Amino acid sequence: MVEREVVIPGDLLGDDPRLASHGTYVQDGKVYSANYGLVDRRNNIKVIPLSGRYIPARGDLVIGKVNDVTRSNWIVDINSPYEGLLHVSEFPERVDQDNMSKYLHVGELIIAKVADVDPSMKVELTLREEHLRILRQGRVIDISHVKIPRVIGRNGSMISMLKKELDCSIFVGQNGRIWLRGDEKMVDLAIRTIFKIEREAHTSGLTDKIKEYLKNELEEMRNQK
Amino acid sequence: MRSIKFKAGVLKRADGSCYLEFGGNKVMAAVYGPREVHPRHMQQASRAIVRYRYNMASFSVEERKRPGPDRRSIEISKVSREALEGVVMEALYPRSAIDVFVEILQADAGSRVAGINAASVALADAGIPMKCLVSAVAAGKIDDVVVLDLNKDEDNYGSADLPIAMNQFGEITLCQMDGHLTEEEFARALEMAVDGCKKIHELQKQALIEKYGQEITPAAAEKAEGGVADE
Numbered sequence: 532m533v534e535r536e537v538v539i540p541g542d543l544l545g546d547d548p549r550l551a552s553h554g555t556y557v558q559d560g561k562v563y564s565a566n567y568g569l570v571d572r573r574n575n576i577k578v579i580p581l582s583g584r585y586i587p588a589r590g591d592l593v594i595g596k597v598n599d600v601t602r603s604n605w606i607v608d609i610n611s612p613y614e615g616l617l618h619v620s621e622f623p624e625r626v627d628q629d630n631m632s633k634y635l636h637v638g639e640l641i642i643a644k645v646a647d648v649d650p651s652m653k654v655e656l657t658l659r660e661e662h663l664r665i666l667r668q669g670r671v672i673d674i675s676h677v678k679i680p681r682v683i684g685r686n687g688s689m690i691s692m693l694k695k696e697l698d699c700s701i702f703v704g705q706n707g708r709i710w711l712r713g714d715e716k717m718v719d720l721a722i723r724t725i726f727k728i729e730r731e732a733h734t735s736g737l738t739d740k741i742k743e744y745l746k747n748e749l750e751e752m753r754n755q756k
Numbered sequence: 757m758r759s760i761k762f763k764a765g766v767l768k769r770a771d772g773s774c775y776l777e778f779g780g781n782k783v784m785a786a787v788y789g790p791r792e793v794h795p796r797h798m799q800q801a802s803r804a805i806v807r808y809r810y811n812m813a814s815f816s817v818e819e820r821k822r823p824g825p826d827r828r829s830i831e832i833s834k835v836s837r838e839a840l841e842g843v844v845m846e847a848l849y850p851r852s853a854i855d856v857f858v859e860i861l862q863a864d865a866g867s868r869v870a871g872i873n874a875a876s877v878a879l880a881d882a883g884i885p886m887k888c889l890v891s892a893v894a895a896g897k898i899d900d901v902v903v904l905d906l907n908k909d910e911d912n913y914g915s916a917d918l919p920i921a922m923n924q925f926g927e928i929t930l931c932q933m934d935g936h937l938t939e940e941e942f943a944r945a946l947e948m949a950v951d952g953c954k955k956i957h958e959l960q961k962q963a964l965i966e967k968y969g970q971e972i973t974p975a976a977a978e979k980a981e982g983g984v985a986d987e
Binding site: 541554556558563565566567580581582612613614650651652677 | 771772789790791792801802843845849850851852880881882883884885886887888889923924925960961964965968
């Protein structure tokens with residue numbers, strides 16, 4: 532694994548503007564960092580931010596909370612500066628528009644997909660796809676969306692370990708919300724573990740560390756019984 | 757220059773924050789956003805707006821300061837906002853607001869430049885894309901000697917004060933002057949301030965890097981993929 536350096540906005544990263552990618556900008560033919568984050572020089576030069584708000588992009592799977600119901604849309608909070616719109620036509624069933632709240636009311640949580648984002652940041656969501664649905668059980672927690680890749684792990688290693696060890700259903704939304712369902716004690720532990728991953732997201736060998744942590748915690752739970 | 761201590765990421769509720777001790781000044785900066793704009797009419801369709809609030813605590817000066825905005829703090833808020841607006845990449849977040857709050861807990865001359873220094877670190881800490889950081893320092897004149905970074909007595913009894921803010925590329929984004937300087941004195945003071953800004957820039961950079969210590973490593977960043985709920 533390559534050591535990655537921390538950069539701040541304005542750090543000079545390279546001389547080839549063709550390599551400039553996410554989190555960088557070009558000025559006078561040179562590439563500078565536009566973000567506070569870690570540099571990745573593997574293919575092109577990009578800066579992975581260490582913090583920041585979630586900005587929706589087409590195709591993202593997110594967990595949203597219904598904030599308002601209008602005659603044709605549900606307005607959904609997606610943990611971002613922009614709210615999501617779920618149009619009636621994107622709801623999996625036929626909807627009686629005089630009684631929208633019957634299908635989905637204020638406060639309910641959904642797993643949705645970002646169908647489209649236009650240049651003025653109007654975000655359209657959809658529920659018409661496999662896996663997308665209304666969450667009627669379980670718990671949802673919020674973490675910083677930049678830490679989501681660590682919770683998932685390389686090729687999903689971290690999340691599949693959590694699911695296996697704790698026997699929980701877990702869904703990780705790209706907007707930093709995580710839904711969990713399972714035995715209450717196990718969900719408690721899963722949440723503690725996820726917060727631990729969030730805190731230590733920038734350290735190496737995290738999956739092994741978390742494995743060890745889970746082992747100890749599970750041992751302790753067994754002893755208490 | 758007086759001793760300077762930055763600490764990034766000190767507030768849990770804010771998206772980004774910075775505590776700064778700049779000589780006798782103690783400053784806390786907090787950044788929120790990008791977030792929805794309220795009131796709605798301030799919203800800009802094509803870019804984010806930056807709002808900056810400079811506020812002095814009532815206990816920050818020798819004699820109790822009446823709390824709340826006054827003519828001075830409104831002016832400082834405006835010029836500080838303009839000093840930072842140039843580096844923030846506003847076009848990336850249409851219809852949103854980036855709010856910067858700067859609280860002066862203890863004042864000892866040069867609190868506006870201290871505020872800008874802290875706000876710039878807090879903006880970076882909040883993960884807001886910027887062209888670079890902004891650093892600021894004041895130069896001045898006491899008894900015909902041009903000096904850098906005045907303290908309270910030097911400011912009150914000196915004959916000129918020249919706060920300067922500069923970005924990494926040497927563009928000056930804030931330049932105010934109080935008192936009188938001849939052309940040569942001004943040139944000398946500006947030069948000193950520019951050197952001071954460069955030193956402060958190093959300290960700001962250090963503070964941000966220190967936040968994550970040496971432990972930073974790789975996989976902190978693989979491509980994000982939404983997981984799939986298995987029932």
